[in-house]
Amino acid sequence: MITKELLESIRAGDTRKFYKSTVWKRKRKQILQRDNYECQKCKARGQYSKATTVHHIKHLTDRPDLALSGKNLVSLCGSCHNEEHPEKLLKYIAGEQKEYITEERW
Secondary structure (H helix, E strand, O other): OOOHHHHHHHHOOOOHHHHOOHHHHHHHHHHHHHOOOEOHHHHHOOOOOEOOEEEEOOOOOOOHHHOOOHHHEEEEOHHHHHHHOHHHOOOEEOOEEOOOOOOOOO
């Protein structure tokens, strides 16, 4: 069960507190175990990748009420999770680099 405090912080746009919470860490582990630590998107394509991320199908900030719903969570590998969130890879505003995507600066 998600606490009122976590729900309010998600609605305020601060998801860090939720992702660091014990309740999320426990649920994340359950979902990875449920999906046998396999990326479900790769598996649907007939491929195999180890899942490292649990993805909210309906985004956390849009549907905080589904934050811990097993039906709204799926295990993904890093590549597939990046495909689901292309906005996280965009670090450029009006042609100017806001920050580096990785530590490597080549």
